[in-house]
Amino acid sequence: MKKTEAEENERLLVRRIKNGTVIDHIQGGEALNVVKILGITGTTQEALSIATNVPSRNMECKDIVKLTNRELSKEEVDRIALISPRATINIIRNFKVCEKKGVEIPTLIEGIVRCPNPGCISNTNEPIQSKFKVQPKGLCCHYCDWVITKDLTSYII
Amino acid sequence: MLDHARRVDEGNYDKNALQGKILATLFFEPSTRTRMSFESAMARLGGTSLSVGSVEACSIAKGETLADTIRVVSGYADAIVIRHPKEGAARLAAEFATVPVINAGDGAGQHPSQTLLDLYTILQSMPIDKIDIALVGDLRYGRTAHSLASALALYDARLHTISPKGLELPATLAAELSDKGMEIIEHDDLNDVIRDVDVLYVTRIQRERFPDSASYFNVASNYRITPEHLVGARDHLIILHPLPRVDEIDPRVDELPFARYFEQSRNGVPIRMAMLMRVMQ
Numbered sequence: 501m502k503k504t505e506a507e508e509n510e511r512l513l514v515r516r517i518k519n520g521t522v523i524d525h526i527q528g529g530e531a532l533n534v535v536k537i538l539g540i541t542g543t544t545q546e547a548l549s550i551a552t553n554v555p556s557r558n559m560e561c562k563d564i565v566k567l568t569n570r571e572l573s574k575e576e577v578d579r580i581a582l583i584s585p586r587a588t589i590n591i592i593r594n595f596k597v598c599e600k601k602g603v604e605i606p607t608l609i610e611g612i613v614r615c616p617n618p619g620c621i622s623n624t625n626e627p628i629q630s631k632f633k634v635q636p637k638g639l640c641c642h643y644c645d646w647v648i649t650k651d652l653t654s655y656i657i
Numbered sequence: 658m659l660d661h662a663r664r665v666d667e668g669n670y671d672k673n674a675l676q677g678k679i680l681a682t683l684f685f686e687p688s689t690r691t692r693m694s695f696e697s698a699m700a701r702l703g704g705t706s707l708s709v710g711s712v713e714a715c716s717i718a719k720g721e722t723l724a725d726t727i728r729v730v731s732g733y734a735d736a737i738v739i740r741h742p743k744e745g746a747a748r749l750a751a752e753f754a755t756v757p758v759i760n761a762g763d764g765a766g767q768h769p770s771q772t773l774l775d776l777y778t779i780l781q782s783m784p785i786d787k788i789d790i791a792l793v794g795d796l797r798y799g800r801t802a803h804s805l806a807s808a809l810a811l812y813d814a815r816l817h818t819i820s821p822k823g824l825e826l827p828a829t830l831a832a833e834l835s836d837k838g839m840e841i842i843e844h845d846d847l848n849d850v851i852r853d854v855d856v857l858y859v860t861r862i863q864r865e866r867f868p869d870s871a872s873y874f875n876v877a878s879n880y881r882i883t884p885e886h887l888v889g890a891r892d893h894l895i896i897l898h899p900l901p902r903v904d905e906i907d908p909r910v911d912e913l914p915f916a917r918y919f920e921q922s923r924n925g926v927p928i929r930m931a932m933l934m935r936v937m938q
Contacts, residue, residue, distance in 0.1 A: 619764045621743040626722050628749060637832070643745025644766055647829045 520546070520568040522590040522597075523580065528553045530584050531563035533653040537579050537612060538572065546570050559586070574601075579612055581605040582634070583653060607634055613648065613655045620644040630657070659777050661931040662924070670930065675704035678937050681734035682708040683726070684761070685741045690900060691761045691770070694925035695738050698933055701926070707734055724753045731755040736936050739763075757936040765798040771899055772804040774928040778921040779856055782895050785809070791817040791850050794860035794880055794905060796826040801899040802860055803830055810837040817842050817850045821876045824866065847882070852889045857882070857915075859898045859905050883907040887915060897921050 526534050531550045540548065549566040556562040577589045581603035591599040611629035615622045622630045622643045631642035638649035648655060664670065680699045684692050696706040709715035715726070723741065727750045730737055739750050740761040747760030747767075762768045779785050790809060796802045796818055806816060806826065816839055818826055825831075831841055844850050851857070859882055867873035881904055882896065898906060898918040910916055 617744060619742075619744045621723070621741075621745040621749045621763075624723075624743060626724050626749060628724070628752075637836075641745070643748050644764075645829075646744075649829075 515549070516595055517547075517549075517566050517568045517592055518595055520566065520570055520592055521572045521577075522592060523565040523567075523572075523577070524562070524588045524590060525556070525559060525584075526563035526565065526580070526587045527584040528559070528561035528563055530653075531565050533583055533656070534563070534565055534580050534587070536653070536656055537583065538576055540567070575606075577601075578604050578606045579609065582609065582612075582639075605634055608632070608642075609634065609639070612657060613639060613652065614657050615641045615644060615646055616648060616655055617641065617644050617646040620646060658773055658928070658931055658935070659780055661934070662773070662777050662927040663780075665930045666924075666927040670702070670934075672701065673703040674934055675699065675702035675937055678702075678704040678736075679734045680704060680706045680933065680937075681730045681737045682706055682761075683730065683737060683739045683741075684708070685739075685746075686762065688740055688761070690922055690925060691740065691768075692738075694922075695759075695761065695770075695929050695933075697926050698929035702930055702933060704933070704937075723749060727753045727758075728755075736933065759932060759936065762800055764800070765803075766800055767804045767807075768800040768899075769804050770925075770929060770932060771801045772808045773932070774921060774924045775801070775805050775858070775897060775899070776808060777924050777928050778897060778917055779895070781920070781924075782917070783855060783893060785812045785814070787813050787815070788855045789815045789817065789853055790856040790858060791819060791844075791847070791854045792826070792858050792860070793819045793847060793882070795824045795862045795866065796820040796860070797824045798863065798866065799860040802826070802858070805858065806830065806834060806839075810834050810839045813838070815840045815842070817844055817854060819844045819847050819850065819880070821862065821880065824862070847880075847886055851886060852891070855891060855894060857890075857894060857896045859896065859902070861898075861901070861903055861905055877904055881905060881907060882910055884909050884913060887913065890915065 531552050547568040551564040553561045571591050580587050587603050589601050590597045610631050613632055614630050620643055632639040638647045640647050682692055682695055699706045731754045736757045737754055738759045738761045739747050742764050744764040744766035746763045747758055751758040760769055792802050862877050864873045894915050895917040896915045900922055
């Protein structure tokens with residue numbers, strides 16, 4: 501079957517990887533935040549490819565992140581759901597997709613987001629990690645009940 | 658809890674109910690009423706209280722974390738009462754404690770034991786269900802107002818708020834209360850609402866919330882309750898205040914039948930006796 505223009509563009513933009521993880525269908529423009537939320541920094545040893553605002557059949561545009569030689573765990577990838585709930589995860593081994601799964605919004609997130617409330621006990625030197633309950637209205641701080649309803653990425657630790 | 662407090666108030670309790678038990682009071686912020694009423698409650702039940710005195714005198718001043726302090730104090734007492742300037746401190750303490758923890762105020766967060774005595778005081782005058790209550794003063798940082806408003810959502814109460822600009826009820830709390838079905842009506846002036854409420858709950862406007870004394874006095878004077886404000890109020894109106902008051906209520910109001918704040922303060926003892934029995938027996 502003939503590939504669509506969007507698929508062809510996508511193929512050209514990001515090469516196949518031999519082993520690793522491909523995070524597909526990330527909401528357009530959120531790839532860098534996805535990398536941030538996964539804790540992947542410039543000091544990482546793995547080859548990292550990022551494509552942003554790629555035309556997509558199912559979405560207006562999407563981002564793609566490819567990470568070689570590293571298979572992300574479910575707990576790691578579920579964090580992505582906070583900013584891109586439609587993302588899909590493909591685990592690649594020897595150029596083949598061995599696992600394909602969606603992301604699930606976790607009920608509790610720990611240590612990823614800091615509480616915006618400067619008066620919150622979680623912003624002190626106490627031996628605790630930040631903890632948020634994921635609720636329909638937003639992320640609710642376990643300690644002080646502050647609710648993050650927008651700009652979540654600016655609070656990623 | 659309110660029924661239990663009433664029975665305690667009527668003298669129906671075992672004066673040795675907590676004999677041999679020890680309560681640790683950890684107050685990292687100033688307190689008169691809350692601390693003394695917890696200690697009085699403990700003494701009336703035959704128990705003992707321990708405290709660290711001032712913050713300067715305890716290990717927190719040496720840089721110890723609250724988590725470590727709580728772990729240590731858990732070994733010395735059967736329950737801990739904590740007041741702390743940070744929101745969520747009591748919840749953190751409960752995670753590290755091996756004994757029950759009671760929140761006696763966490764920053765601008767909550768003050769649940771005050772709310773229980775507020776509800777008990779209202780109940781002494783009227784059923785709580787479906788009351789119209791006006792919260793006046795600093796509703797943004799006032800933890801007593803936060804806890805009381807949350808509790809009143811359980812009673813189908815209608816909330817009227819009167820607060821200076823910038824000190825309104827936090828938006829997230831207001832949204833949460835609205836989600837629970839509570840009707841919240843904002844007013845600019847107490848005179849707009851005084852004839853329509855059953856309870857007037859006045860809180861202190863703190864001077865440190867304003868850039869200078871002049872702007873504080875200007876705002877505070879607009880929120881001062883005087884006998885003249887109360888003309889036309891419902892006969893059964895009660896006025897509550899968590900105390901201490903500074904200038905929010907004219908002392909002439911003390912002589913009016915509406916004033917209940919000193920009874921309210923006294924009610925801290927039976928409520929806290931009921932709480933301590935609940936957590937330590």
